Amino acid sequence: MIGPGNQLPLRESVLFQAEGYFDGIPYRFVDDVAIEAMVQGKIVRFNDFDGFLRCRPTPTRPRRTIALLVAHVIFCCISLYIVEQRYSYLGLLGNPDTRALLAAVINSLPLIGLMGIFLFGRFSFGYCLSFYFFTVLLGYCWIVPSSIYGYDGRLATLSIVVSAVVFSVPAVFWRPDRPKFPEISPAHFELWLKAILIVSAAVLLAGASYNFKLAKLSEIYRYRDQIEFPKLLGYAIGITTGAFLPFAFTCFAFLKRWGYVALTVVLMFAAFPVTLAKLNLLAPVWLAFLLLLSRRAGARDAIILSLLLPIMIGLLGFVFQRSGLASSDLIFGTINFRMIAVPSMAIDLYNDFFSRHLLTYFCQISLIKPFFSQCPYAEPLALVMAKSYDFGALNASLFATEGIASVGPVGAPLVALACGCIVALANGASAKLPSRFVLVSSGVVLPAFLNVPMTTMLLSNGAAILFLLWLLTPRSLPPWAGADLP
Structure with a gap:
């Protein structure tokens, strides 16, 4: 039920022309500030949009969303296992045996617990971005047990899990007040x-x-x-x-x-x-x-399906290729390897490189670099990594660059928290x-x-x-x- 909040008296309505819907609740603006929402056949009036958000009923999450999240995790893990088998020849991935497979599942469980955020969080830009990062970080946790590199995998996994949580909580649950900004007519x-x-x-x-x-x-x-x-x-x-x-x-x-x-x-x-x-x-x-x-x-299920469906299509392409029904694994290579697995692999490579080399302390950022008398790396990090691992210009996400490369795995969660707060500002906008x-x-x-x-x-x-x-x-x-x- 709608709580008291700052609502005004109820009145019956026969016709209600909605200007928008939020979690299935029709609403319209009144006097450009107040909000009227249709709840259980009656109109509830709120002083502003934020009051409407605070007092709206908490929606129950359909079983379909839960099923989609579980399916997404399962197919991601299947895809990652095949990637490790298929692309081990690159010399960047281990070729896991049965014991390493079990270790990958166990190592991924803490991050899988993050799914609760996507069940109870409100849809927003931060929700979308957090889900995309969840997929990449899940991939990283999966490949760590079979990683061919010698850095401290336990510390790196703990850092990534904590970073994922402290990024996602503000990015999903914090929606700052919308700045007073003139709108286009x-x-x-x-x-x-x-x-x-x-x-x-x-x-x-x-x-x-x-x-x-x-x-x-x-x-x-x-x-x-x-x-x-x-x-x-x-x-x-x-x-x-x-x-x-x-x-x-x-x-x-x-x-x-x-x-x-x-x-x-x-x-x-x-x-x-x-x-x-x-x-x-x-x-x-x-x-x-x-x-x-x-x-x-709907937007919430659509963001899950936007990755789940391509991953499934890539796996289907791989099956066709192995069965001789397709001449190449272009679809699997483009989607499951390049789009999904490579960002996870980049975190592995950055962890390895910066466990043995100087941290940047953000000197790689062009706006900050002039304030450093000397930066350990004259070239962009993508080129530095390309020369070290012979895998092309290896760009990476904030978890690898602003996090691992700049402050190392210990300080990376603080950077992730700051980035999550920045994303929350987009939620307000x-x-x-x-x-x-x-x-x-x-x-x-x-x-x-x-x-x-x-x-x-x-x-x-x-x-x-x-x-x-x-x-x-x-x-x-x-x-x-x-x-x-x-």
């Missing part, structure tokens, strides 16, 4: 979206003047290292591909402006020959997948937007966070600009109504 919102498309096209055209190469996927790594953009243009391209275009795609899709959706898709595809980044090539398909998935399953909208518009930055440091994501890959766009988005657009139906 609903009447002018489409003009802003069209302006975003114009700016995006101009940025990509400028980028094309420095690099435009229609390369095969198998050849992009040969050419990508040769791309050099001016610094400001590099930032602009990252913001365009990570924030502007995904945001415009989502808004136009919710507004049902399909012609502009198609134009946005064209610009997304045009970003690939400029950047030679696979994520830019796959972005339109991935965003459309999230849009359809969230419409069918998007608190009054539909869950499905938040999920789809963040569809490009979510997987990027698994392979890119937090500071790079915020400054270079457009995450901070996306948070700002959420703040500017009007909360009373008619298409928002019904967008959060579970």
Whole structure:
């Protein structure tokens, strides 16, 4: 039942035109501040949106969500076991025997307990990101017992589990008050979206003047290292591909402006020959997948399925390849290995490297580096790791870079806590937007966070600009109504 909170007297209602839904509860704004919500056939009025959030009933989590989480863990473990068998030839993974398999299961159990957060936490951007990180960190805990490296695996596992908890708790459960920030007028919102498309096209055209190469996927790594953009243009391209275009795609899709959706898709595809980044090539398909998935399953289950379904498809591709029904394991290699396992492997490699080398103490961050008289590493960490392990430019998430590389496994949980609080600020920025909208518009930055440091994501890959766009988005657009139906 709704608690007393700051609610006003109840009154019967025959017609209730909802402006949005939150956990299945229809609500509408009154006088631009107060909230009216339909609860058990009656209208309850709250002084503000935060009062509505505090006093709404706690929803019961359907059995489907529990089943999806359990299935996700099981299929992740199966996928990781096959990855260790299939890619042991790289010399970066151990080839586990039966005893190591049992150790991997036991080592993963503490992190599996983190699933409770995804059962009882409210959906938000932090919820999405925490679930994606949960998948990667689960992979790391799985591979530690069979790791070929000699660092202290127990300390590293403990550090990762604690880091996962202290990151996820504020990222999922803390939703700061939305800053007082002027919103774009609903009447002018489409003009802003069209302006975003114009700016995006101009940025990509400028980028094309420095690099435009229609390369095969198998050849992009040969050419990508040769791309050099001016610094400001590099930032602009990252913001365009990570924030502007995904945001415009989502808004136009919710507004049902399909012609502009198609134009946005064209610009997304045009970003690939400029950047030679696979994520830019796959972005339109991935965003459309999230849009359809969230419409069918609801935002909470959709974020689980967004990883579970690709993992299952990759496993099916592996079975087909082993049965002779497919000529290669491209699907398994792209999804299960590159997308899911490699971010976990990166944490293993960073733990090994920085157990034997000097820590950075954040000197790898470009904004902080000038304050250091001397940094142990003149090159970006990705290149340092590439030279040490011969595995390409090995970017990694905040747990490996801002955490392990900067302060080591002992100090890493404090960094994770700080990063979780930063993500919570994004929850506040998007608190009054539909869950499905938040999920789809963040569809490009979510997987990027698994392979890119937090500071790079915020400054270079457009995450901070996306948070700002959420703040500017009007909360009373008619298409928002019904967008959060579970």
